[in-house]
Amino acid sequence: MSRLLAAFLTCAVAAVLATGAAFGIVAALDAVPEQQNVPLVTFPDPPAHGPSSTPGPGAG
Template sequence: MPRLLAAFLTCVVSAVLATGAAFGIVAALDATPEQQNVPLVTFPDPPADGASSTPGPGSD
């Protein structure tokens, strides 16, 4: 009987620890600030008529 009780308590304690760790990880992830969505590279807008003022590759 004592071994059965020890095994049961071990399972209960491990389940509580796993649940606490999961909630702790979720809380830590929610506590971090969100990163700004700023692009590192920006490209100029194309001309309105769609034609390029500089010849592209293959337009010899």
């Protein structure tokens, strides 16, 4: 009977430790500030009224 009790207590302690570790990891991840989402490359906005009728420097 003592081996069964020892096995049960070992499982209970392991479950408690795993739960504590999971909560600790989540708390550590929540404590880290989020990184800003800044793009490395930006492109100019297209004109609002559509393409222009004048050809560009590469046309023709």
